[in-house]
Amino acid sequence: MGTIRNHHFCSFFLFFAFLAIFPTISFSIDTLTATQSIINNQTLVSPGDVFEFGFFTLENPGEWYVGIWYKNIPVRTYVWIANRDKPLANSSGIFKLEDRNIVLLDQGQNLVWSSNITKGDNPLAQLLDSGNLVLREANINDETNHYLWQSFDYPTDTLLPDMKLGWDLNAGFNRFLTAWRTKGDPSSGDFSFKLDYHGFPEIFLWNKQRREYRSGPWNGLRFSGVPEMKPLDYISFNFVTNQDEVYYSFSITNKNLFSRLIVTPTGTLQRLTWIPDTEQWNPFWYAPKDQCDNYRECGQYGICDSNASPVCKCPKGFSPKNQQAWNLRDGSGGCIRKTDLDCTKDKFLHLPNMKLPEGTSSFVDKNMTLKDCAALCSRNCSCTAYSNSDIRNGGKGCVIWIGDLIDMRQYTDGGGQDLFVRLAASDLGDGGNTTALIIGITVSAGVLLLGLIAYVVWKRKAMQNKGKIGKKGPHERSQDFLLNEVVISSKKEFSAESQPDELELPLFDFDTIATATDNFSDEKKLGQGGFGCVYMGRLVEGQEIAVKRLSKNSGQGTEEFKNEVRLIARLQHRNLVRLLGCCIEMDEKMLVYEYMEHRSLDSVLFNKARSSLLNWQRRFNIICGTARGLLYLHQDSRFRIIHRDLKASNILLDGEMNPKISDFGMARIFGGDQTEANTKRVVGTYGYMSPEYAMDGLFSAKSDVFSFGVLVLEVVSGKKNRGFYHSNSELNLLGHAWRLWKEGKGMDLIDSAVGDSYNAQEVLRCIQVGLLCVQERAEDRPSMSTVVLMLNSETATMPQPKTPGFCLGRRSTLETDSSNSKQDESCTVNQVTVTMLDAR
Known part of the structure; x- marks a missing residue:
């Protein structure tokens, strides 16, 4: 036995000695x-x-x-x-x-x-x-x-x-x-x-948080x-x-x-x-390899060409934004248009051999032809460029850019591909006959001058007829003071603009509004919300109006009033309600709007007696129209505007059931480069607020996208999203829609009041868009430009939605189905007091 032990010991010794040698x-x-x-x-x-x-x-x-x-x-x-x-x-x-x-x-x-x-x-x-x-x-x-x-x-x-x-x-x-x-x-x-x-997928080289x-x-x-x-x-x-992976x-x-x-x-x-x-690694390719590979070397709309000197140039119809820096060979400021676009008359400039612009916020449809792509881009006033998404076999597919074109480059020797950039029609021509142009300008100026004189004379007579000329009484002085505040604050807020316009907003006197509304009688009352009461009225000349009268007990006040005047007076879009004027006398503050025959969306959608008025085609038009209005606020208006209180009661319907977004008292304006903001006063409505806004007070365009997604699911289902779990843990509308979608039962969500006349694929597309918009993480939600394109394309490939954003809490037992009921609720989440103002 001892010999065997010695033998094993020697074996182990030799093994470890071998390891030491080798x-x-x-x-x-x-x-x-x-x-x-x-x-x-x-x-x-x-x-x-x-x-x-x-x-x-x-x-x-x-x-x-x-x-x-x-x-x-x-x-x-x-x-x-x-x-x-x-x-x-x-x-x-x-x-x-x-x-x-x-x-x-x-x-x-x-x-x-x-x-x-x-x-x-x-x-x-x-x-x-x-x-x-x-x-x-x-x-x-x-x-x-x-x-x-x-x-x-x-x-x-x-x-x-x-x-x-x-x-x-x-x-x-x-x-x-x-x-x-x-x-x-x-x-x-x-x-x-x-x-x-996102959008048209591509790969970025990052240096920490900066794209290189x-x-x-x-x-x-x-x-x-x-x-x-x-x-x-x-x-x-x-x-x-595809829907599962991108790599x-x-x-x-x-x-x-x-x-x-x-x-x-x-x-x-x-x-x-x-x-x-050679027993070495040979560099086969590398990047960045020249100045034009640097990200945004020539800024927005600028084109980089490494074979030119200087490398940055502006395409036809554009000029350097900062000419002095451009002369010093710094093109990072980019280019600006020489002529403003006119959607119905614009043309497209063909740029060959291009590195396509950054595509993360673009829209892609792999099944469209280039001709169909051009037509879609022409119809969408927000579209700034289009191209084939696939250059094989002569080209196919469609990619559309919304907004500024960034990081473009031009190649020679067949590199790159064709890009078509939107331009004003006049910038594509040869400029025409100079003499004719001078004559045309002179005639136009003369006509404009005569028209201006006629307008001034008419305006003076109209004011004289209303007793506005001469010594001003205390009511007029209070009007002037508050409107001056609006104009002054407007100038401060838009100081980045070159010359902000004065507010040309008609003033109504109190007696005129009182007469139009039968002295604000209950029979003329359309509804009541956080601002106060809304009345239907008819002016002497026969025009129907809606009057929003600020309540003295309202949680909103002068700031919200000024905010709405300041914003909506400057906005012009078919899917935004039109502000006709205002009235400011003593303690009275009123806004006068165009009258909407069918009132607010919630008064029809959630009313069993009226919901059958909304067939599927009308519901789809309401969804698309609201999306276009919201896109205008976020991107196409002079100022980037976040509504912050988009909901069914703030969507008004005209005589043909066309939707118009209203109530801008809580809206906020973002600067050109601003993407989000924070507030300690979180205002909004249960069920429509995004998680990051309700929990942390962070709001952005993606907050409005979340609210829009809730609205879409409500329009499809005809049911309100409660916003919070019931005490018995029953899912709210978002959870219910999400569960049906995962189970492949999306069509079970549609409102029975729609009847049998609907396009199933259109319904499913709306549900998918709604679920994409209410995803929990803001960065996962699409932009409104992408939403508009997804809604209007029958062949677009859309990503699968992720889990919606859910909020925990209790639903008020005071909630009713009446669209005219006033419902003020508050909750405190993460030490942020949330004041909910419902049913405006």
Whole structure:
């Protein structure tokens, strides 16, 4: 027995002596089971000896990592590191399977890194010849990539062949590259390469939170901003976009060729190939490579051309926004239009060989022809440009840009693609005969002058007839004072504009309004809200009006009154209610609007006796019209306006059931570059407020989008969204719609009052748009420009919605179905007092 023990002791001694002599011993296996582990000087090797996995250290001997490198390339090249941001203090770590996960433990058996999954019965880890470390079931070994976990989903700085760069939309995570901190420090650096799947997907190079470079969108063959990206015999490029995922990858057909895409610590993208003869990595492509690759080098509407000097130029119909900076070869200020657009008369400028503008907020329909795309863009006054989404086989598909065109570039030698930019018709012509132009201007000026004189004479006579000329009494002085306040505050608020217009708002005297409304009789009362009462009236000349009279006990006051006058007097859109004038005498403050025959949407939609008036076509028109009005507020008006209280009671219906957005007392104006704001006074209505606004007081255009989404689901279903859970945990309308959508029963949501005459695909499209608008995260919600295009396109591919934003709380037992009831409710969420003002 003693001899046997001595024999075993000698065997163990010889084994450890062998390890000391040959420290780089490998298992020569590609898998790791639950009974095995890896320590320093032990490695996994892929079946074809392509890649190797194990422990290593770099410049700092006090920092140890586990990762993957090429096995047979003499220049040690790392392609993936598990613990890049949490190195081991020494080489005494252990890598193994534990509780269905692969884990890295330090010398004290503390967890340093884990695959962090909760599935699998009998998993094992395997290193593949692709360089992918996977965790799979031991009894399943197929080529379907049904892995429990894989390193390809968590890249470091390297994209390998068949590795996906982009989004898994079902799982909700993004695969992107992040550079090393320095050449000898693999921790996460400042530069990253990320795909943005919104709109027309493309990839951006980021320096922390600043964009440095843009690939341009995928045009079927290559990225629009990478003309060198041409298919070769040994390499192919792939781009996939559908409801489940959006990603870019590349494949190598020659298995003896090694190629990789990396982000360097200095912020350069490089595609490298291994040249055996020279035993070095050869740069095959890199970016940014010139001045025009810098993001927004020539600002909005500017075009960069690296073959020109200076590189920035303005397209036809545009001129430099800052001529002095432009002369100094700084084109970052971009270009501005020479002539304002006129939607019905605009034309399109053909720009060939272009890197398409940034497409994250654009609209894409893969099934439209270029002719249909041009027609759609022409009809939509917000459309600034269009192009094919796919250039293969002569071109197909449609992409439409809404708003400014950013980061354009022009190529030569067939690079880029055709872009059609909206221009005023006069900017596309040769300018016409100069003499005729001078005569035309002179005649027009004369006509305008005569018209102005006639208007002044008429205005003076009209004021004399109403006793407005001469000595002013106290009522007139109070009117002048308050209106002067409105004009002064308006000038302050719009100081960024060159010359804000004076408010040309007609004044009504109190007696005129009292006569029109039968002295504000109850028979003329249309409703009551947070502002006060609304009355129907008829002026002496026969025009019907609606009068909103500020209540002395109202929670709103002069500021809200001034705010509404200041905003709506400047807004002109067919889907916004028209303000005819105001009355300010002593304590009286009244707004006079055009009269809406069918009153507010909620008085019809939620009234069983009247809801049958809203067939599906009318409901769809109400949804689309409201969307167009909201788009005008957010983007197309002179000022970016956030309504903050969009709801059914603030949508008025005219005689033909056309919707008009009303009540701008709570609206706010955003500056040109402002995207969100914060308020301590959160005002709105239960069921319509976005989570970020109700909880944190943050409001933006996406807050209005959320309210619009609620409104859409209400119009489809004919039911109110309560906004809070019932005491018995029953879902509100958003939760109910979400559940039906997930179960494939979306059509069960439609209001029975609609009847049988409806377009099922149109209904489902509206439900999907509504659910996209009420998603919990503001950044996931579409912009109103995208919403308008989705509603008007029968073939648009839309993303699947994510979970809606839900609020917890109690619904007031005082709530009724009457649209005319007053309902003031308050709640406190996260120490923010929320005052709810319902049924205006």
